[in-house]
Amino acid sequence: MKTRAKETALPDTAADAFQLEDFLPYRLAVASAHVSRLFTRNYAENFGLTIPEWRVLAVVGRFQTLSPSAAGEWTAMDKVKVSRASASLVSRGLLRQSQDPSDGRGRLLRLTRKGAALHAQVVPEALALEATLADGLSRAEWVSLNKALAKLNTHCAAIAATGEDDEE
Amino acid sequence: MKTRAKETALPDTAADAFQLEDFLPYRLAVASAHVSRLFTRNYAENFGLTIPEWRVLAVVGRFQTLSPSAAGEWTAMDKVKVSRASASLVSRGLLRQSQDPSDGRGRLLRLTRKGAALHAQVVPEALALEATLADGLSRAEWVSLNKALAKLNTHCAAIAATGEDDEE
DNA sequence: GGCCCTTGTTTTCATTCAGAACTATCTCCC
């Protein structure tokens, strides 16, 4: 455009006009990083929890009893991450892990009394932080953001699935 | 106390009902991780670029000449990340770094011919991948997602700013 | 019983990140 004559005369005007800040993956990554940092700090400072630990706590608190693999599905974490997070929670007396009586390989996760108390304390806090975020948007925007993200997630999962098939 | 009653008005009932998958920070983190992985793979396999490198490339390509600190602002990265990314780009002959004649501390980033060629090649690819993501949503959903994320970003920045003031 | 699958834990190695230290330069102000 302006200095086009100086350097290359390539037909890449589209590339020159590219604005990173309007690029959805960028926006998404930045938003997620912002929000994650907000939550990480809050969980770490007030409860000594990492995000994986918080997720396991949340999902076990919801289902009372859960296998690690089921926890992994609900929290979108792989088994390694679930294993580490629950080991940490167990070591702090927040979670109890027992054998699955119906399957020798399986384990069952369950909150201790202490873990349940923490859960009851953390959830409202998380919702409050979420509400703080929601304050920046109108109700309609908030709802549509949630819907769009949910849809994007399923769409990404679909893309990733087809990608795996193609590879190799 | 498993499912003692369907609904009691106690605070911990709210905690029991908490669904991680409807929690916006969770949705956002999962979506961002999905999308980031998609792009990371693509950039790495096809162009040998990491995401920070791609961001620097994009923003320098747009402004022709840019200081590292300005690049950091445009890419939402700290100076350390910019420094590493540009060092890597320089070492591969994609970027040139020179002294700022008006300030001995400052540097100026600028694409080499090779870097400009890569830029012209990567941007359409990125837009194509973005379009693939957009395919999963209606046009209106896509637009509102973008708007909502932009708004969320500015709101987060505001929250973080006030947080910093309070601390210590 | 033998073979292969699944569940879950642990290890390893490379990458990543936040924080702080460090170099060099500029600006302000005495």
Add this chain to the structure above:
DNA sequence: GGGAGATAGTTCTGAATGAAAACAAGGGCC
């Protein structure tokens, strides 16, 4: 003009994260 302090960038450090594979222990099916 010369220090104190701020700023631009780079480098270093230790912790966290990730992917991938090794490993242990059971289960299911022939």
